[in-house]
Amino acid sequence: MSVSVAFLGLGAIGTPMARHLAIPEFSLAVWNRTAAKAQAFAAAHQARAAASPADAVRGASFVVTCLPTSKAVETLLDGPDGLLAGLAAGTLVVDCTSGDPATSQRIAARLAERGIGFIDAPVSGGVIGAENGKLTIMVGGDAALLARAMPVLKAMGEKIVHCGAVGAGDALKAVNNAMLAVHIWSVAEGLLALSRAGVKPEVALDVINASSGRSNSSMNLFPERVLTRAFPRTFRLALLDKDVMIAAQVARDEKVPSPLIQMTAELFRAAHQALGEEADHVEAVKYLEQMAGGEIS
Amino acid sequence: MSVSVAFLGLGAIGTPMARHLAIPEFSLAVWNRTAAKAQAFAAAHQARAAASPADAVRGASFVVTCLPTSKAVETLLDGPDGLLAGLAAGTLVVDCTSGDPATSQRIAARLAERGIGFIDAPVSGGVIGAENGKLTIMVGGDAALLARAMPVLKAMGEKIVHCGAVGAGDALKAVNNAMLAVHIWSVAEGLLALSRAGVKPEVALDVINASSGRSNSSMNLFPERVLTRAFPRTFRLALLDKDVMIAAQVARDEKVPSPLIQMTAELFRAAHQALGEEADHVEAVKYLEQMAGGEIS
Amino acid sequence: MSVSVAFLGLGAIGTPMARHLAIPEFSLAVWNRTAAKAQAFAAAHQARAAASPADAVRGASFVVTCLPTSKAVETLLDGPDGLLAGLAAGTLVVDCTSGDPATSQRIAARLAERGIGFIDAPVSGGVIGAENGKLTIMVGGDAALLARAMPVLKAMGEKIVHCGAVGAGDALKAVNNAMLAVHIWSVAEGLLALSRAGVKPEVALDVINASSGRSNSSMNLFPERVLTRAFPRTFRLALLDKDVMIAAQVARDEKVPSPLIQMTAELFRAAHQALGEEADHVEAVKYLEQMAGGEIS
Amino acid sequence: MSVSVAFLGLGAIGTPMARHLAIPEFSLAVWNRTAAKAQAFAAAHQARAAASPADAVRGASFVVTCLPTSKAVETLLDGPDGLLAGLAAGTLVVDCTSGDPATSQRIAARLAERGIGFIDAPVSGGVIGAENGKLTIMVGGDAALLARAMPVLKAMGEKIVHCGAVGAGDALKAVNNAMLAVHIWSVAEGLLALSRAGVKPEVALDVINASSGRSNSSMNLFPERVLTRAFPRTFRLALLDKDVMIAAQVARDEKVPSPLIQMTAELFRAAHQALGEEADHVEAVKYLEQMAGGEIS
Numbered sequence A, B, C, D: 001m002s003v004s005v006a007f008l009g010l011g012a013i014g015t016p017m018a019r020h021l022a023i024p025e026f027s028l029a030v031w032n033r034t035a036a037k038a039q040a041f042a043a044a045h046q047a048r049a050a051a052s053p054a055d056a057v058r059g060a061s062f063v064v065t066c067l068p069t070s071k072a073v074e075t076l077l078d079g080p081d082g083l084l085a086g087l088a089a090g091t092l093v094v095d096c097t098s099g100d101p102a103t104s105q106r107i108a109a110r111l112a113e114r115g116i117g118f119i120d121a122p123v124s125g126g127v128i129g130a131e132n133g134k135l136t137i138m139v140g141g142d143a144a145l146l147a148r149a150m151p152v153l154k155a156m157g158e159k160i161v162h163c164g165a166v167g168a169g170d171a172l173k174a175v176n177n178a179m180l181a182v183h184i185w186s187v188a189e190g191l192l193a194l195s196r197a198g199v200k201p202e203v204a205l206d207v208i209n210a211s212s213g214r215s216n217s218s219m220n221l222f223p224e225r226v227l228t229r230a231f232p233r234t235f236r237l238a239l240l241d242k243d244v245m246i247a248a249q250v251a252r253d254e255k256v257p258s259p260l261i262q263m264t265a266e267l268f269r270a271a272h273q274a275l276g277e278e279a280d281h282v283e284a285v286k287y288l289e290q291m292a293g294g295e296i297s
Helices: A014-019 A035-044 A053-057 A070-077 A101-112 A126-131 A143-156 A168-196 A201-208 A216-226 A237-253 A259-275 A281-292 B014-019 B035-044 B053-057 B070-077 B101-112 B126-132 B143-156 B168-196 B201-208 B216-226 B237-253 B259-275 B281-292 C014-019 C035-044 C053-057 C070-077 C101-112 C126-132 C143-156 C168-196 C201-208 C216-226 C237-253 C259-275 C281-292 D014-019 D035-044 D053-057 D070-077 D101-112 D126-132 D143-156 D168-196 D201-208 D216-226 D237-253 D259-275 D281-292
Strands: A003-008 A026-031 A047-049 A062-065 A092-095 A117-120 A135-140 A157-164 B003-008 B026-031 B047-049 B062-065 B092-095 B117-120 B135-140 B157-164 C003-008 C026-031 C047-049 C062-065 C092-095 C117-120 C135-140 C157-164 D003-008 D026-031 D047-049 D062-065 D092-095 D117-120 D135-140 D157-164
Touching: A003 A014, A003 A053, A014 A035, A014 A126, A026 A035, A026 A053, A035 A047, A062 A143, A070 A101, A092 A101, A092 A143, A101 A117, A101 A168, A101 A237, A117 A143, A117 A168, A126 A135, A135 A143, A135 A168, A143 A157, A157 A168, A157 B201, A168 A201, A168 A216, A168 A237, A168 A259, A168 A281, A168 B168, A168 B201, A168 B237, A168 B259, A201 A216, A201 B157, A201 B168, A216 A281, A237 A259, A237 A281, A237 B168, A237 C237, A259 A281, A259 B168, A259 B259, A259 C259, A259 D281, A281 D259, B003 B014, B003 B053, B014 B035, B014 B126, B026 B035, B026 B053, B035 B047, B062 B143, B070 B101, B092 B101, B092 B143, B101 B117, B101 B168, B101 B237, B117 B143, B117 B168, B126 B135, B135 B143, B135 B168, B143 B157, B157 B168, B168 B201, B168 B216, B168 B237, B168 B259, B168 B281, B201 B216, B216 B281, B237 B259, B237 B281, B237 D237, B259 B281, B259 C281, B259 D259, B281 C259, C003 C014, C003 C053, C014 C035, C014 C126, C026 C035, C026 C053, C035 C047, C062 C143, C070 C101, C092 C101, C092 C143, C101 C117, C101 C168, C101 C237, C117 C143, C117 C168, C126 C135, C135 C143, C135 C168, C143 C157, C157 C168, C157 D201, C168 C201, C168 C216, C168 C237, C168 C259, C168 C281, C168 D168, C168 D201, C168 D237, C168 D259, C201 C216, C201 D157, C201 D168, C216 C281, C237 C259, C237 C281, C237 D168, C259 C281, C259 D168, C259 D259, D003 D014, D003 D053, D014 D035, D014 D126, D026 D035, D026 D053, D035 D047, D062 D143, D070 D101, D092 D101, D092 D143, D101 D117, D101 D168, D101 D237, D117 D143, D117 D168, D126 D135, D135 D143, D135 D168, D143 D157, D157 D168, D168 D201, D168 D216, D168 D237, D168 D259, D168 D281, D201 D216, D216 D281, D237 D259, D237 D281, D259 D281
Parallel strands: A003 A026, A003 A062, A026 A047, A062 A092, A092 A117, A135 A157, B003 B026, B003 B062, B026 B047, B062 B092, B092 B117, B135 B157, C003 C026, C003 C062, C026 C047, C062 C092, C092 C117, C135 C157, D003 D026, D003 D062, D026 D047, D062 D092, D092 D117, D135 D157
Antiparallel strands: A117 A135, B117 B135, C117 C135, D117 D135
């Protein structure tokens, strides 16, 4: 008999993740705030469109959530159609949201009171990683719960890493993304200064990428997205802003002086504010260009 | 007949670079502030130990300088034993110092008045790159001068990149190293916060290095030097501090708002001040650990 | 008949504040974590030393709390000896803690469920202001509650300002203190740079204090405490660190890019860490001096 | 017989300063890049409009310069109509430009070679101070030269302060103005966060200005210019940007870690870039408001 799984949150990353669960081993129910998405998913895959979070999770062994923020998950708990109305003791909630440790810990505590397990399990690898089932999944929570969730996680990801207690996955995801943000911004500062000093960005990247200053940003994002001015929309700036803020909060909660992460949080908040909700994360470069009154070229 | 070359500055990088010029194609004279170093070099290689900068460069077709700062090069110009006392019109000065554009431009202008060529040609690749003749050399200056210098440069480096006018090599080298500094510091902030939040640095790096936040620092320096607490002394913090300051100055001269580079300049100045002249560049991590009152572990 | 008032928290500021309530109009009970302090107070003034928070507040019309943090107040709520065990509907809690808005709002909500009023009412004016009853009191909360508390507030303070809803007093107190912190640090940077450039700090302050760059820090703190090297301990750095962090949090919660406040939060956290719990707030200057390797002189 | 004085630079501050020298004790020649201004001045006051810098200073005992930057003064030295073409040994140049120490020192050295004295003498007090002859004048240079210049300085200013060697006046002026910039920006951050948290800026300033966080900015600039949205144009943002940069440079030259001054330099550069050449210095507040997407209100 197949294992019953509920998947909540069919966004850009959630949808291809859920597809990997629409297989014979699992009996899948999906829910999405915009119901049409869930219905379209159910029409195309071996899955049931649930009418509410409570409906989706009723009878499920595993519940996978993939929402914009931990607060969105927390909000889903309550009410007559909420998760708590449908969840039974013994269920395991696998929260793939790029969340924040404090809220995850609060959610875990509320679920634990009812005998429901919780692990935070944010992912990296982007839409393509999700489509190929090659995500890295960062797990925070009890090792036994992680072991239990492994069949579900393995269906969606390739590298499953146990990071620590509840919130540890969130913390690591946020710090990774904060590094990404630091690198995007600092490469932009450097290339803009160089281009005004007469060094072409192609030349600069050719050297930097063979040298000690290289990063994923300089090796991939800038050649493919900034120098081409393509700026494809693959990961929203609004979400990276949120992630940097989470990392900044973790650093402060842990009393680590962290001027670069904190300053990057300020810069990405301002960029997000200026460029709006739909801008891609790499478009933060454009905000620096606005500040400086000129483009990298 | 062999080409006459002078090499000034037998430091950690300069010495292995000079060795590649102690070959039959070149007639090599070496000079160093501490004369014993030049004498030892001459005793071990096919080279003459010069008594002064003027003595070293007299009759040379090429002069290679490799000093701590552009100001040190500038200081060497004047006086009865200075470079200008020995340099003849038609000579080409190849300055491999990790210098600053403004001083290089001043030096170039003074030499040009006497018909002497100048290119700035800072290198990257470290001691090992210098020993293997595999340096990357970033050249600023006239293309024709670069073409002329190619045999000398090719003897020492593998990747020779024309970056732009005089100072462009300095600018690019400084920005590359500023990126390095930004990455060292930001990875340290992130790993320290995570380790306090219960995520082991090995686990964190395992994930980050497979993800979007990776950089040369996270992939190489932290696993090899920080997590091992080895902190080998390969490149002095004092020199990286200087390089970040040059990059910060370039950004300001070019009117590019650059909060991350500027803040990093402040942090590395403070770290340099606290840890002294002999500390390695990666030991900046220790300064953050002091600020935070605990180690990454 | 006299009004029954409880006062919890006989610290450096709390003690002189409580003294103004030990008057015939009020029937005063005092409580302090270290019981000896409460007993000494009761011995010296017209007041009763309570055995527990619950004991102190039983039957009180007004409860004044003056603790190090909002979290400390929150912690006092629960348990058999906690505030909630003694508080009756209709009581008004006046929290003079330099607290944080989010926690104050949580406390207010819990009290409201039981018909207990709450206003946040942090003070400024220091020990001397508290002794003279000349404090400024910043009140957040319902205007009718403030009106009711006025006799108690007027006994302790001179300027009573209604700032807004619950948390508004906390927010304003924190921002004021963040300005103080910004000024202390920035004056220190400026005077240290000037003193190294050959301008005596006395001369610099003489000019700045007659000009556009003056602040309370430059006009009072630096002449009296830094130039004299007296650094009297009047207000702990640990508390100012906390206040700057609250202001930084308010700015982030409100999505205001705030690089100077955020950076100041990092600097004061590092200074607090380096100088310990007993250091005075102005001793942050010493941390900059350590970073720079020299004194303002 | 009257003393011959030349005044170069009839800008917003220079013009009212020059008026105090158009008195019987002095025989005044004025020069301005836009000749019409000098002619209008000469028509209205007891002064001669000079055709060139050289013409203005020929035969003068004192030369007062009041230009936008030290570089502008330096540029004026050379050429057939330049200052050096007209200056005689024994003349004393009083440079009231808000200049930078390094350039002032270079100018002083060049003049000293010809027996010409130089003191840097930037002023504070604004247009009104200049009109009333109540400026504060910060002097760097030899005490004997200052003594000689005293009659000229006393005609324009009220408080004449000897700060140190050449450049010391510039350094102090720049640091004072950097403090002003820090205060403007930090008060804006604080008030914007508070206004979003429900605390009216009038209420906030009422409290802050009676408390430890007050500064000239909070006491004067914000009530008069920001809360009224008047933003009168009294001192250009472009000039304050320049001054903060000079202070930032002094701090770096003196190896003082100075995160707040450096960050403020970045912010004012960005604000200047965004708001243009004519914006007033207090309009930097508007740039923060743009970044934050909302006004202080």
